[in-house]
Amino acid sequence: LDTYWVCAFAVNQHAGICDDPHGAVDSVTKRPLPSCNCGLPKLRNDTPPLTSDGRSCMCEMNKFEDMMEFCANHVQDFAQVIAVDTGFSLFSRAWCIAELSTAHRLGLKQRLKLRSHHDLKQKEKDLRELCIEKMQASRPQDVIEILRNIPDRHAFDKSVQSLLFDGRSGLLAAWRDLDTKRQLREAGRLLRWHAVDDGSSVVWEC
Numbered sequence: 001l002d003t004y005w006v007c008a009f010a011v012n013q014h015a016g017i018c019d020d021p022h023g024a025v026d027s028v029t030k031r032p033l034p035s036c037n038c039g040l041p042k043l044r045n046d047t048p049p050l051t052s053d054g055r056s057c058m059c060e061m062n063k064f065e066d067m068m069e070f071c072a073n074h075v076q077d078f079a080q081v082i083a084v085d086t087g088f089s090l091f092s093r094a095w096c097i098a099e100l101s102t103a104h105r106l107g108l109k110q111r112l113k114l115r116s117h118h119d120l121k122q123k124e125k126d127l128r129e130l131c132i133e134k135m136q137a138s139r140p141q142d143v144i145e146i147l148r149n150i151p152d153r154h155a156f157d158k159s160v161q162s163l164l165f166d167g168r169s170g171l172l173a174a175w176r177d178l179d180t181k182r183q184l185r186e187a188g189r190l191l192r193w194h195a196v197d198d199g200s201s202v203v204w205e206c
Contacts, residue, residue, distance in 0.1 A: 004081070005071065007099075011060040014040045022138050045141045055145070062145060064095060065102045072106045079109035082171070086115050088123040094135040094146045097160060100171075104163050112175045120172065127164060127172075132156055 018036035025032050047056045055062055071078045080103040082090070090096045103110055114120055132153055137143045150156045164172050 005067070007064050007067070007095075010067075011063075012040075014038050015043050016059065016061045017042075017138060022140075024138070045139075045145055054148075061139070061142065064099055068099065068102050068108075069106060072108055077109075079111060081111050081113060083113045084115075086119055088119070088126065091127055091130060092135055094132065094137045094143050097130070097132060097135060098146050100163060101156070101160060104159075110171055112171045114175060117176070120175075124172075128161065130157065130160055130164075132160070 014036065018038060018040075019042060021033035021035060023032070043056060043058045043060065045056050045059055045062055046054075047058055049057050051057060068080075080099075082100065084090050100110070132150060133147065135143070137146070147153070162170065164170050167173055
């Protein structure tokens with residue numbers, strides 16, 4: 001039985017960001033999301049007590065990398081699944097890129113899930129121009145905290161490019177290889193159908 005840890009579901013949103021949607025809109029109706037009036041105290045990035053590097057101990061929104069490191073050390077075969085949306089907006093989110101980089105640093109297996117090779121070709125130019133300083137987060141203070149922990153941002157951007165595009169170990173190179181294998185399997189399946197059909201067209205009409 002596979003078990004998945006999904007950061008968006010694993011934190012209490014009511015203890016962090018529900019009172020301020022930061023201009024977000026409903027993806028269907030396109031109407032602004034309302035603020036929540038649950039009244040639960042909010043634990044922000046700067047809520048005391050703080051660690052020696054200025055991070056809030058109680059805030060749940062700044063612990064993703066710590067959680068990944070904990071799981072990597074305590075869960076056998078812990079790996080990272082990267083489910084990419086069709087618009088590739090995942091790669092414009094500061095926390096997502098930080099988590100990709102953390103998983104790579106920890107030596108985790110990383111499995112990339114894309115809808116199609118066509119989507120990748122459409123977005124490849126944008127991916128090659130990724131810059132951590134241009135990325136976004138739901139809360140501006142998250143971007144500030146992430147950037148504060150990256151002393152050499154140029155080197156970080158280069159490491160992200162290597163993580164994605166390295167010809168031998170890059171995530172996208174590995175995905176392309178898998179995609180090619182899937183295409184070959186599909187071609188083999190069609191050839192077997194053709195052999196079974198033997199010119200009768202019965203199989204193709206089913």
